[in-house]
Amino acid sequence: MDYGSHGKPVEDSGVLAISGTPGVGKTSLCAVLESAGWKVLSLATLAEEHECLEDVDTDDGAAPVDIHRLAEAWAAPSSGRWVVDGHLSHLLDVDGLVLLRCSPSILTQRLEARGYTSQKVRANVEWEMTAGHWAELLEFEVELPLLELNAGELSSEALAEQVEAWCAGGLPTKPMHDLAGEAVDWLGESQD
Numbered sequence: 001m002d003y004g005s006h007g008k009p010v011e012d013s014g015v016l017a018i019s020g021t022p023g024v025g026k027t028s029l030c031a032v033l034e035s036a037g038w039k040v041l042s043l044a045t046l047a048e049e050h051e052c053l054e055d056v057d058t059d060d061g062a063a064p065v066d067i068h069r070l071a072e073a074w075a076a077p078s079s080g081r082w083v084v085d086g087h088l089s090h091l092l093d094v095d096g097l098v099l100l101r102c103s104p105s106i107l108t109q110r111l112e113a114r115g116y117t118s119q120k121v122r123a124n125v126e127w128e129m130t131a132g133h134w135a136e137l138l139e140f141e142v143e144l145p146l147l148e149l150n151a152g153e154l155s156s157e158a159l160a161e162q163v164e165a166w167c168a169g170g171l172p173t174k175p176m177h178d179l180a181g182e183a184v185d186w187l188g189e190s191q192d
Helices: 026-035 043-049 067-073 104-113 116-130 132-139 156-169 176-181
Strands: 015-017 041-042 081-085 094-101 145-149
Touching: 015 026, 015 043, 015 104, 015 156, 026 081, 026 156, 041 043, 043 067, 043 081, 043 156, 094 156, 104 116, 116 156, 145 156, 145 176
Parallel strands: 015 081, 015 094, 041 081, 094 145
Antiparallel strands: none
16 A cells, blocks of 8 residues: 555545646535545645735736745644645645646636636636646656546546545556656647
């Protein structure tokens, strides 16, 4: 069985990052996991509690998180099953990473339904389409057990079942470079 950095199987105790582009379904997945006994931490709340939020960006109305400062300030819980909900959560000290992906066409609809500006929708869809998270994981040499799931094809309940099965199996994974080579690739998807 694979063990996380806390020395216990994540099936029983540990911290998973639930990451992905805004709109892929992180919070919905976390809600289902919470109903199954996981404790949920919001990256935004952690950033606020540790005074790691920057000034609100007038272009998109969001307060950027100083993730590097937060990573230094935050200590992962040492007992219980936890998930950290946030698109930068993979840069924290966690035991594993669940990376949610979503086709650009579905993601566009979700972000437009949230009332995002066309510029913000485009920026987030481009990030997803070009696998921005993968580029970041490789750039920062993140080496975590990783499970990539297509949140556009599966319900939150089905995603949660896959996360639970992955944890029960000991977080099976491959080296990050191998996983990146097998990652979902949206660039071939036709856009209407």
